[in-house]
Amino acid sequence: MDGQERAFAMTGPPDDLEPVDILLVDDHPGNLASLEAILRQPDYNLVLARSGPEALTLVLRQEFVVILLDVAMPEMDGFEVATIIRQREQSRHIPIIFVTASVYEMEHVFRGYTVGAVDYLRKPLDPHAVRAKVAVFVELFRQRRRNERQAKQLQQAEARLRARAEEALRESEAIYQATFEEAPVGIGHASPDGVWTKVNRRLGELLGVAHEDLVGRDVAAITADDDDQGLRAAIDALRGGAGPSVYSGEHRLATPRLERWGQVTISAMRDPDDRVARFLVVVADVTERKAIETERVRLLQELRDGVRARDDFLAIAAHELKTPLTPLRLQTAGLLRELRRGEDPASLLAGLERRLEIIDGASARLEALVDKLLDVSRTSVGQLAIELEEVDLGSLVESVVRDMSGDIARSGSTVELHAESDVRGHWDRVRIAQVVMNLLSNALKFGSGRPIHVSVSRDDRTARLSVRDEGIGIAPEALARIFERFERLGPVRHHGGFGLGLWIVRQIVTAHGGDVTVSSRPGQGAEFVVVLPSDPARMRAATATDRSRTSERALPASAARGAETRGADSRVEEARGAAS
Amino acid sequence: MTDSRCTVLVVEDDRDIRESLADVLTAEGYRVVTAENGRQGLERLREETDPCIILLDLMMPVMSGGEFLAELRANDMLATIPVVVVSAWPDEAALVESQTQGYVKKPVSLDVLLELVARYCSKKGDVLVARTRGSA
Numbered sequence: 214m215d216g217q218e219r220a221f222a223m224t225g226p227p228d229d230l231e232p233v234d235i236l237l238v239d240d241h242p243g244n245l246a247s248l249e250a251i252l253r254q255p256d257y258n259l260v261l262a263r264s265g266p267e268a269l270t271l272v273l274r275q276e277f278v279v280i281l282l283d284v285a286m287p288e289m290d291g292f293e294v295a296t297i298i299r300q301r302e303q304s305r306h307i308p309i310i311f312v313t314a315s316v317y318e319m320e321h322v323f324r325g326y327t328v329g330a331v332d333y334l335r336k337p338l339d340p341h342a343v344r345a346k347v348a349v350f351v352e353l354f355r356q357r358r359r360n361e362r363q364a365k366q367l368q369q370a371e372a373r374l375r376a377r378a379e380e381a382l383r384e385s386e387a388i389y390q391a392t393f394e395e396a397p398v399g400i401g402h403a404s405p406d407g408v409w410t411k412v413n414r415r416l417g418e419l420l421g422v423a424h425e426d427l428v429g430r431d432v433a434a435i436t437a438d439d440d441d442q443g444l445r446a447a448i449d450a451l452r453g454g455a456g457p458s459v460y461s462g463e464h465r466l467a468t469p470r471l472e473r474w475g476q477v478t479i480s481a482m483r484d485p486d487d488r489v490a491r492f493l494v495v496v497a498d499v500t501e502r503k504a505i506e507t508e509r510v511r512l513l514q515e516l517r518d519g520v521r522a523r524d525d526f527l528a529i530a531a532h533e534l535k536t537p538l539t540p541l542r543l544q545t546a547g548l549l550r551e552l553r554r555g556e557d558p559a560s561l562l563a564g565l566e567r568r569l570e571i572i573d574g575a576s577a578r579l580e581a582l583v584d585k586l587l588d589v590s591r592t593s594v595g596q597l598a599i600e601l602e603e604v605d606l607g608s609l610v611e612s613v614v615r616d617m618s619g620d621i622a623r624s625g626s627t628v629e630l631h632a633e634s635d636v637r638g639h640w641d642r643v644r645i646a647q648v649v650m651n652l653l654s655n656a657l658k659f660g661s662g663r664p665i666h667v668s669v670s671r672d673d674r675t676a677r678l679s680v681r682d683e684g685i686g687i688a689p690e691a692l693a694r695i696f697e698r699f700e701r702l703g704p705v706r707h708h709g710g711f712g713l714g715l716w717i718v719r720q721i722v723t724a725h726g727g728d729v730t731v732s733s734r735p736g737q738g739a740e741f742v743v744v745l746p747s748d749p750a751r752m753r754a755a756t757a758t759d760r761s762r763t764s765e766r767a768l769p770a771s772a773a774r775g776a777e778t779r780g781a782d783s784r785v786e787e788a789r790g791a792a793s
Numbered sequence: 794m795t796d797s798r799c800t801v802l803v804v805e806d807d808r809d810i811r812e813s814l815a816d817v818l819t820a821e822g823y824r825v826v827t828a829e830n831g832r833q834g835l836e837r838l839r840e841e842t843d844p845c846i847i848l849l850d851l852m853m854p855v856m857s858g859g860e861f862l863a864e865l866r867a868n869d870m871l872a873t874i875p876v877v878v879v880s881a882w883p884d885e886a887a888l889v890e891s892q893t894q895g896y897v898k899k900p901v902s903l904d905v906l907l908e909l910v911a912r913y914c915s916k917k918g919d920v921l922v923a924r925t926r927g928s929a
Contacts, residue, residue: 532881532882535881536807536899537809538900539809539810539900539901540807540813541900543816543900543901543903544813544817546904547813547820550817568816571809571816
C-alpha cells in the first residue's frame with residue numbers, strides 16, 4: 214500500500230489538487246450553508262451566491278468547475294440563470310447541477326438543455342449524492358486540465374524538437390554550403406538534360422570564367438572542342454541508365470589560355486521512379502599530374518631515341534672505320550704476298566713509296582676517326598672543358614683555311630674569306646679551330662664545287678663567324694634536326710662520316726656561351742652562323758635566356774629546344790672531309 | 794703484241810681503296826682499269842674495256858653501284874659480265890645479290906678477293922695460275 218501511495222504521489226502532478234472553484238447558488242442562506250457544509254474540503258474553493266444576478270456576475274469574473282444552482286428562486290429562477298450562462302460563450306461549457314424539490318419539473322426541463330453537462334439533485338439533499346456528483350465534474354475538469362497541460366507539454370516538446378531539427382538543418386546547410394564552396398575541386402549540379410543549375414566558385418576558376426555565368430550552360434561544353442563528344446555521350450549514357458550510374462574520365466578543359474586537364478566525375482541522382490533527377494558533377498584539376506605523365510612519356514621517348522641513335526651511330530662508326538681499314542689491309546697483305554713470292558726486288562721497289570703513302574694516309578684517317586669517337590664520348594659525358602685565351606678569330610680562320618687547302622682543292626670549291634681585322638676575344642683556340650674546320654668541311658662536302666664564303670665580323674660584345682655555301686642546301690624538315698646528335702640526312706650517306714660534326718660545333722659554341730644557327734633552302738646553299746661572346750667568362754651567367762631567344766629567331770621551336778639542352782649534330786658529317 | 798691478259802674493272806669512289814685494289818690485282822698479273830663512280834664505269838665499258846669481271850662499290854656519288862648495275866644488265870652487250878660487290882654494307886649487297894656473282898666485305902681479305910677474281914679470269918700474265926672458269 215505504501216508503495217502504491219508513493220507511486221501515486223510521484224505520478225500525480227502536484228497542481229492536481231490545487232483548489233477548484235465551485236459556485237453554490239441559493240436564495241436561502243440555510244440551504245447555502247448546508248451545501249457548503251456537505252462539500253467543504255481543502256481542494257474545493259466554494260463560492261456562494263444568493264441570487265441569479267449575483268451568480269451571473271461571478272460567472273463573468275471567474276471560471277467555475279461546476280455550478281450548483283437552486284431552481285426555485287425569486288426575481289430570476291435557476292432555469293433563467295442557466296439559460297443565460299449557456300448563451301455566454303465563455304461560460305456555456307460549465308457543468309450545471311440543478312437543485313430542486315420537484316423531479317417531474319426536472320424531467321420536463323431537461324429537454325430544453327442540449328449543451329453542456331447538466332444534472333440535478335433532489336431536495337432534501339443526500340450528502341453522498343451531492344459529493345459524488347460534484348466529484349464527477351471536478352474529476353472531469355481536472356482530467357481536462359491534465360489533458361490540456363499534457364497537450365501543451367507535448368506542443369512545447371514538439372516545438373523544442375522542431376527548433377532543434379531546424380537548427381541541425383541550418384547547421385548542415387551551412388556545412389554543405391561551406392563544403393560546396395570551399396572544396397578544392399569544382400562541383401556542380403546539372404539538370405537531367407545536362408545543363409548547369411548550380412556550380413561552385415572553384416569550378417569557375419578551373420574553367421577560367423565567372424562561376425555564375427556557367428549556370429544555364431551545357432555541361433559537355435566544359436571540355437575542349439575536340440573532346441566534348443565524349444562527355445556528351447557519357448551524360449546520355451547515364452541518363453539512359455543502361456550502364457553504371459557514375460562516369461569518370463579525364464578531359465582537356467575548355468580554358469581560354471592555359472591548357473588544363475580535369476578528372477570529370479558525373480553521378481546520376483535518381484528520383485523514386487528511377488528517372489535521373491539531376492547530375493552531380495565533380496571536376497578535379499589533374500593538370501600537374503598530366504604534365505608529369507606527358508613529361509615522363511617524352512623523356513622515355515627521348516631515351517629510346519637516344520639509344521636508337523647510339524645504335525645507329527655505332528653501326529655507322531663501324532662502317533666508317535672499315536673505309537680506311539680496307540686499303541690498309543689490301544696493301545699490307547699484297548706487299549707481304551709479293552715479298553713471299555720472291556718477287557723481283559726492283560719491281561717491288563717501283564711502287565713501294567706510293568703504296569706506303571697509301572698505308573700511312575689510311576692509318577692517319579683511322580687515327581682521326583678514333584680521335585673523333587673519343588671526342589664525342591668525352592663531349593657527351595659532360596660539360597666540355599674549355600681553356601680561354603686571347604684569340605684573333607680572323608687569323609685563326611685564316612690558318613684553318615690554310616691547313617685545309619688540300620681538302621679545298623679536292624672539293625673543287627674555292628674559299629673566299631672576308632675577315633674584319635682585330636676580332637678578338639677570350640676563347641678556346643683549339644676548340645674554336647675545330648668549329649671552323651667542321652663547318653668548312655661541311656660546306657666543302659655539300660658545296661657542289663661552288664664558292665664558299667667565310668666571314669668574320671664583330672659586334673659590340675660578340676664576334677660573328679659565317680660559313681656559307683652555294684650547294685645542295687638543306688630540306689626544311691632536316692633543318693630542324695640538323696644539330697641533333699648522330700643525325701644523318703637521307704640521300705647523303707655515301708658522303709660517309711659519323712654525323713657528329715655539327716653536334717660538336719654546337720657543344721663547343723654552347724660551352725662558350727655562344728650560339729650557332731643555320732638557314733638554308735634546298736638547292737640554294739646553306740649558311741651557318743656562329744655568334745660568340747667576346748668574353749665568355751663574363752657572359753656565361755646571362756646565357757640561358759639569350760641563347761634560347763637567339764635560337765628561336767633562326768630555328769623552328771623544336772630545334773630551339775634542342776639548343777637549350779642537348780646540342781646536336783649535323784646535316785652531315787665531316788669525318789670524310791677530315792679523312793680524304 | 795696484243796695484251797691477252799684478263800681485265801678487271803674496279804668501280805670505287807674512295808681513292809685509297811681504288812688504288813689499293815689496282816695495286817694488288819696488277820701484282821697478280823691482271824690488267825686493271827679503274828673508275829670513280831658508276832657513270833665513269835659505264836664510260837670505261839663503252840670506250841675500250843672488255844673486262845672479265847667488275848669489282849663494284851655500292852655507295853658512290855654521281856652514280857651509285859645499284860644504278861650502274863641496272864644500266865649494265867639492261868645492255869645486251871654488257872649484261873653477261875660478272876660483277877662482284879665490294880662493300881661494307883651487307884644489307885645493301887643483299888639487295889643486288891640476284892644481279893651479281895659475289896660479295897666481298899670491306900675491309901677486304903686479299904685471299905678471298907683473289908680467289909673470287911680468279912674464278913672468273915682464266916688468262917693472267919706471267920704469274921698465271923690456271924683455274925676453271927666458273928659459269929656466270
